[in-house]
Every structure is written in structure tokens, then in C-alpha cells.
Amino acid sequence: xxxxTFQRYLGSRRATLLIISLAAITSxxxxxxxxxxxxxxxxxxxxxxxxxxxxxxxxxQKPVExxxxxxxxxxxxxxxxxRFALLAMSVAIPCGALxxxxxxxxxxxxxxxxKVLGWALxxxxxxxxxxxxxxRSIHELIWGLLFITAMGLSxxxxxxxxxxxxxxxxxxxxxxxxxxxxxxxxxxLRAIGAGSVAAFLAGLxxxxxxxxxxxxxxxxxxxxxxxxxxxxxxxETIGYRIKLASDEFHYREVWTYLYVLFALIVIIEWxxxxxxxxxxx
Amino acid sequence: xxxxxxxxRLMRIAHLRRREPRPWFLYSSLLVIMLVAGWAxxxxxxxxxxxxxxxxxxxxxxxxxxxxxxxVQASGDWSDFRPWAMELLLEGExxxxxxxxxxxxxxxxxxxxxxxxxxxxxxxxxLATQKPLGISxxxxxxxxIWSIINKLxxxxxxxTRSLPEYILGFLLISILGPDPWALVLALAIHNFGIxxxxxxxxxxxxxxxxxxxxxxxxxxxxxxxxxxILPESFNRMIxxxxxxxxxxxxxxxxxxxxxxxxxxxxxxxxxxxxxxDQMVFFVLLGALIVLxxxxxxxxxxxxxxxxx
Numbered sequence: 001x002x003x004x005t006f007q008r009y010l011g012s013r014r015a016t017l018l019i020i021s022l023a024a025i026t027s028x029x030x031x032x033x034x035x036x037x038x039x040x041x042x043x044x045x046x047x048x049x050x051x052x053x054x055x056x057x058x059x060x061q062k063p064v065e066x067x068x069x070x071x072x073x074x075x076x077x078x079x080x081x082x083r084f085a086l087l088a089m090s091v092a093i094p095c096g097a098l099x100x101x102x103x104x105x106x107x108x109x110x111x112x113x114x115k116v117l118g119w120a121l122x123x124x125x126x127x128x129x130x131x132x133x134x135x136r137s138i139h140e141l142i143w144g145l146l147f148i149t150a151m152g153l154s155x156x157x158x159x160x161x162x163x164x165x166x167x168x169x170x171x172x173x174x175x176x177x178x179x180x181x182x183x184x185x186x187x188x189l190r191a192i193g194a195g196s197v198a199a200f201l202a203g204l205x206x207x208x209x210x211x212x213x214x215x216x217x218x219x220x221x222x223x224x225x226x227x228x229x230x231x232x233x234x235x236e237t238i239g240y241r242i243k244l245a246s247d248e249f250h251y252r253e254v255w256t257y258l259y260v261l262f263a264l265i266v267i268i269e270w271x272x273x274x275x276x277x278x279x280x281x
Numbered sequence: 282x283x284x285x286x287x288x289x290r291l292m293r294i295a296h297l298r299r300r301e302p303r304p305w306f307l308y309s310s311l312l313v314i315m316l317v318a319g320w321a322x323x324x325x326x327x328x329x330x331x332x333x334x335x336x337x338x339x340x341x342x343x344x345x346x347x348x349x350x351x352x353v354q355a356s357g358d359w360s361d362f363r364p365w366a367m368e369l370l371l372e373g374e375x376x377x378x379x380x381x382x383x384x385x386x387x388x389x390x391x392x393x394x395x396x397x398x399x400x401x402x403x404x405x406x407x408l409a410t411q412k413p414l415g416i417s418x419x420x421x422x423x424x425x426i427w428s429i430i431n432k433l434x435x436x437x438x439x440x441t442r443s444l445p446e447y448i449l450g451f452l453l454i455s456i457l458g459p460d461p462w463a464l465v466l467a468l469a470i471h472n473f474g475i476x477x478x479x480x481x482x483x484x485x486x487x488x489x490x491x492x493x494x495x496x497x498x499x500x501x502x503x504x505x506x507x508x509x510i511l512p513e514s515f516n517r518m519i520x521x522x523x524x525x526x527x528x529x530x531x532x533x534x535x536x537x538x539x540x541x542x543x544x545x546x547x548x549x550x551x552x553x554x555x556x557x558d559q560m561v562f563f564v565l566l567g568a569l570i571v572l573x574x575x576x577x578x579x580x581x582x583x584x585x586x587x588x589x
Contacts, residue, residue, distance in 0.1 A: 013515050016585070020522070024391030027384035031461040038462060045456050086321040137568040137575070139535045141447065142548065146564065149552055150344040152332040225445040232447065235328050239448055246455050254452065258444060265443035271310070278306050 049251045056259055057252035070253070073241065078260050081237040084227035087155075088162035089220050095163065096170025102128035104175040106186075107200035128171075135168030140226055144233055153234050162226055166219060173215050181207045210279040217272035224264050347557040354558075369562055374542060378563075379570060382543040385461065385536065386529035386574075389468030394522050396469070397476035402506040403434035404481035407489075413505065414489055416496045438481075442474030446532045450539050459540045468532060472525050479521045487514045516585045523578040530574040534567040544570070 010018065059070045101107065103125055111118030144161035151157055186203030190196065194203075231239025238257050245253035332340070352361040369375055402408045409431040411417075411424050450467035457463045484506070491509035500508065511518070537545030544567045551560035 012585075013512070016519055020391060020394075023387050027388035027391070030380060030384040031388055031465065033388060033462055033465060037460065038457070042456065042458075049452070049456055080327055082317075083321040083324060084327055086318050087327075090318050090321070133572060133575075134568065137531075137571040138564060139531055139567075139571075141535045141538070142545075142564055142567065145548065145552065146561075149557065149560070150341050151337050152330060152340055153328060154330045154332075154337075155327045158328070225443070229445050229447040232451065237327075239445075242448055243451065246452055258448075261445075262440055262443040266439060269439070275307065275310055278304055 045249070048249070049254075052251035052255050055252060056256040057250070058256070061250040061252055062248070070256075074256060074260060077231075077236065077238050077241045077257070078264070080235070081224060081227045081231075081261075082264065084158070084162075084230065084235060084237055085220060085223035087159045088166060088227070089216075089223050091159060091163035092166035092170055092219075092223075093216060095167035096174060099128050099132050099167060099171035100174035100178065103132055103171060104178045106178040106183075106204055107197050109196040132168045132171045135164045136172060137168075138165060140165045141229065141233070144230065148233060155235070158230055158233070158235055162223065162230070166223065170216070170219060174212060177208045177211050177215070178204060181211075210276060213279070214272055214276050217268060217275070221265055221268045221272075224261070224268065228261055344557055347555070348561060350558045350562070351556070366562065369559060370566075373547075375547065375563065375566065378537065378542055378544045378547050379566065381461075381541075382533045382537070382567075382570060383530065383574075385464055385468065385533040385543060386526060389465045389533070390472060390522065390526040390529045392465065393469040393472035393476055393525070396473050397480055398511075398518075400434050400437070400473075400477055401480040401484055402502060403430050404438055404477055405484035405506075406431065406481075407485050408502050408506060408510075409434070413496055413502045414493045416493060418496060418501065434477075435481075438474045438477040440474070441470050442478065444471055444474075446471045446536065447539075450536050454539050454541075461541055464533070464536045464539065464541055464543075467536065468529050472529060476521060476525055480518060483514045483517050483521070484510050519585055520582050523581050527571075527574050527578045531571050534571065 057070065060067065105125065108121055109117060111121065140162045143164050144158055147157040147161045181204060183204065185207065186199045189199040189203040227235075227237050228239040228242075231237040231241065232243055234240070238261055242254050242257050245251075245257070350362055350365045352365050353359055355361075407414055409427050411427055446467050449470055450464050453463035453467050454460075487510045491513060492505040495505040495509045496502075533543060535545045537543030537547070538549045540546065544563055547563045548560055548567070551557070551563060
């Protein structure tokens with residue numbers, strides 16, 4: 001089609017770049033993004049926001065008598081964020097692993113020989129792939145909104161709202177990793193008589209495990225961010241505090257919370273990298 | 282005779298067992314994760330709800346009762362669904378919102394991709410050093426500058442990556458007002474960090490020889506990046522670009538909730554008006570777009586893979 005015509009006359013690299021640039025220019029035009037408008041807004045507010053980055057608050061910018069000290073509020077918001085992320089992940093990981101197992105063909109016995117089993121396994125695989133795609137295609141915040149409108153806000157509802165799309169994403173990546181890794185060990189085990197599930201568990205899973213763990217840590221990192229965002233629907237995580245502080249234009253407090261979030265992400269990444277280094281040897 | 286060899290063999294095995302490295306860090310990590318997860322589950326509710334169980338079930342009942350499209354509910358006939366859906370799509374702002382969502386994602390992905398390309402050579406450990414790819418490249422006035430640049434760019438990538446799009450969008454809208462720029466910048470800043478990190482990993486893993494040739498023939502770091510590394514790893518970069526574009530589409534559907542017309546805005550509106558049938562319709566429309574985006578990105582990646 002258009003892509004192949006472009007490719008023939010321009011070469012595929014130039015064609016790809018051209019198509020991306022055209023799409024980008026169209027989008028800028030559709031959204032009416034004029035760079036000049038960035039400088040026509042409230043410049044003192046922008047300046048205040050940017051300058052606050054260099055002096056994050058250590059106490060309330062406008063202290064109220066008898067309020068909890070600022071740093072204590074920061075710590076409790078951080079702990080809530082972390083807890084929310086962990087709760088969501090501890091539901092999402094088993095669900096995702098199960099879905100990934102069901103939607104992967106890597107552990108299947110030879111279905112040409114076991115016709116009946118094939119008839120049973122194939123629909124199972126298709127159904128779980130469809131569930132995976134559907135769960136993933138609706139954003140966690142929208143799941144949250146749906147649950148909140150249906151049942152009202154509660155911890156369980158928020159956790160499930162995050163766990164649904166997260167297990168879909170985890171399942172997708174896990175099953176891709178199962179397919180990607182070398183099957184040699186698995187096939188060798190099959191050849192000496194191991195059952196197909198046993199060969200998968202002993203031959204393929206250990207090979208894929210470092211990748212699975214690295215990706216799961218990345219997802220934990222995303223879960224921390226999502227937990228912060230869920231502050232905007234009412235769970236008192238970092239996002240909730242950022243909203244309150246920003247509504248009163250206390251940008252120095254906002255930056256404190258942003259830096260805390262940054263620190264959490266850095267710690268998770270360091271941990272993940274340290275684990276990876278030890279698993280690769 | 283045979284019992285003795287058996288014995289020495291067992292002893293050898295025991296010896297090897299003792300010498301086997303114990304991954305203490307892995308074990309203790311596992312323990313810490315279990316403990317922390319246990320704490321997360323037992324430390325009480327994160328949100329104390331004011332709703333009683335009966336209110337909750339009444340809520341649920343009302344929500345489910347309103348889920349079927351209003352005309353279908355009135356007539357009890359699902360043939361009324363089609364005109365209702367068409368009307369929502371064509372006469373409301375739905376199509377415009379779909380277009381805006383896609384445009385937000387594309388503009389943001391392109392912007393972040395472009396910016397990331399500019400900063401990637403600074404973050405790649407093999408380029409931003411005193412000796413790029415192990416070749417001395419002139420002493421320079423201030424040799425430590427490269428490691429400083431490298432650290433700074435890496436820090437910028439991690440920091441921008443750690444800021445969630447939604448929070449950035451909220452802050453930028455509070456500063457810039459309800460302007461599409463706020464959402465595009467929010468998406469672009471976060472993805473700048475991710476694309477930068479992924480891109481610098483691609484540069485670090487790129488084949489060394491072409492880049493070394495450029496430097497050995499008198500080219501600089503930038504020359505090696507532009508003339509050897511980028512063409513070599515073009516496909517991998519594009520694959521990452523489309524992967525991020527796909528996530529941008531997903532995020533763009535919700536960023537509208539902050540007040541700029543896109544699908545999230547319509548969802549929020551329908552929810553506020555308690556027309557749950559419309560709300561679910563828009564949610565499913567959003568899911569459809571995300572799936573279409575996934576599919577497109579999959580096709581492009583497959584196309585590029587065949588190319589190689």
C-alpha cells in the first residue's frame with residue numbers, strides 16, 4: 001500500500017521516518033500546538049514552579065496550628081504509596097502468571113499426536129489471550145473509575161482496578177518471554193522422557209526467570225507511579241498530597257513529593273539491577 | 282574397590298556442594314519482599330470508607346440497572362442499540378475525541394523521540410567517556426567533563442521517567458491552563474526518560490566495529506553516533522518508539538479527564554451526568570482504540586523485522 005510505495009522510492013528507513021514525521025506534523029496541526037503559546041501563559045506561575053525545584057519544602061509553606069509535621073505527612077504518604085503498589089502487585093503477579101501459562105503454547109504436549117487434548121487446549125489459549133488483551137486495553141484509572149462508580153471507593157476496589165490491567169500486561173510479556181527463549185533444554189528433557197509440563201517447568205522456566213524478574217520489577221516501578229496517581233481518586237497516596245499542595249500553589253511542597261517518588265523509583269531500579277547482576281552469572 | 286570409588290565420588294559431590302556459591306543477596310531479597318508484602322496486607326485499610334454495605338449494594342444495583350443503553354431499556358429491543366451508538370459516535374464529540382486522543386499520543390511520542398535522540402549519545406556509557414569505544418580521541422581541556430555529562434544526562438532520564446504522566450498533566454494544566462500542550466508535554470516528559478534509557482542501552486549494545494572505524498578515521502563521538510550507530514540500530518530504535526507510542530495511546534485516553542477534550546473527558550462527563558450506558562460505551566471505544574494501536578504497532582514491528 002502507501003507504506004510499500006514509500007519504501008520502494010525512498011528506502012525503508014527514510015520511508016519510516018517520513019511517515020512518522022508526517023503523522024507528527026498532522027497531530028501538531030490537529031491539536032493546534034503553537035510553541036509561542038507556551039510563553040504567553042502565566043509566566044510568574046511557571047517561574048515559581050520551576051524555581052521551587054531547587055528548594056523543595058521541608059515544612060509546610062503555610063503552617064497550620066496543630067497540624068501533623070510536614071515530614072511525617074510525607075513519610076506516611078510514601079508508605080501508603082508503597083503499600084498500595086505492593087498490594088496491587090501481589091494480586092497481579094499470580095493472576096498474570098496463570099494467564100501467561102494458559103495463553104502460552106510452550107508447555108503443550110504434541111497436539112498432533114493428542115488430538116483430543118488439542119481440542120481442549122486451543123480454546124483455553126484463545127480465551128485467555130482475549131481476556132489478557134481486554135484487561136490490558138482499559139487503563140487502570142478507568143477500571144478504578146468504573147469500580148468506584150459501581151461500588152464506591154474502597155481499598156479493595158482500587159487494588160482490583162490496578163491488578164486487572166497489570167495482570168494482563170504481565171501475562172502478555174511473560175508469555176512473550178516464554179516464546180522467545182531457547183527451547184534446547186526443554187527439548188532435551190522431552191527427548192529423555194519428561195512430561196511436557198515438567199519439561200516446561202524445568203527446561204524453559206529457569207532460563208526465562210531472570211527476564212521475568214527484571215520485568216516484574218519494572219512493573220513494580222510502574223505500580224508505584226500508578227499508586228501515586230490513584231491519589232487523585234481519593235486514596236491518600238503521594239498523588240493526593242500533590243493535588244492538595246498544588247491547589248494552594250505550594251509548589252515547594254509539590255517538589256518534595258516529586259523527589260520522594262523519584263527516590264522510590266531509583267531504589268527499585270537499583271535493587272532490580274543488583275538482582276540481575278547476580279542472576280546473569 | 283567399587284565401594285571406595287563410590288565413597289570418593291560422594292565426598293567430591295559434598296565438596297562441590299560446599300563450594301557452590303550461595304546467592305545470599307537473592308535469598309535475602311526474597312525474604313524482604315515476603316516480609317514487606319506481609320506488612321502491606323496486614324497493616325489495615327488504605328482508605329476508610331464511609332459507605333455501609335447496603336449502600337454499596339444499592340449503588341451497584343443502580344449502576345448495573347443503568348448499564349444497558351437507555352433506548353434499549355425503554356423498548357426492551359436490542360435493535361435500538363445501533364442508532365443510539367451511531368448517534369453517540371457521529372453527533373456527539375466522540376469521533377473528535379478519538380482523533381484528539383490519537384493526535385496527543387502521536388505528537389507526544391514524536392516529540393519525546395526527537396528529544397531523546399538528541400540526548401542519547403550523552404547517556405551512552407561507551408560514547409560519553411574520555412575514550413569513546415576505547416579509542417583515544419584527543420585530550421581535551423577538561424577530561425572529566427565526559428563523565429559529568431554522562432551522569433547528568435542519566436540523572437535527567439531517571440528523573441523524568443519517575444514522574445507519572447497523569448500527575449505531570451495535572452501540574453502542567455494548573456500552570457498552563459487547559460491547553461493540549463500540557464498533556465502533550467506531560468506524555469513527552471515521561472516518555473523522554475524511558476526512550477532515552479532504552480535508546481542508550483541500544484547504543485551501548487550496538488556493534489562496535491563501524492563506530493570504532495569512524496573514530497579511528499578522525500571522526501568524533503557525534504560522527505560515530507550519527508554515521509555508524511544510528512543507521513546500524515535504526516530498527517531497534519523504531520521498535521521502541523512504536524512500543525512507547527502504543528503506551529502513549531493508552532495514557533492519552535485518560536489524560537482527557539484533566540479537562541482537555543479526549544476520550545477521558547467524555548468518560549468523566551458521562552459519569553458526572555450518571556449516564557452509565559454512555560460511560561461504558563466510551564470506555565469500550567477507548568479499549569478498541571488501544572487494541573487498534575497495539576495491532577498497528579505489532580504490524581510495523583513485524584514489517585521492520587522482515588526488513589532486516
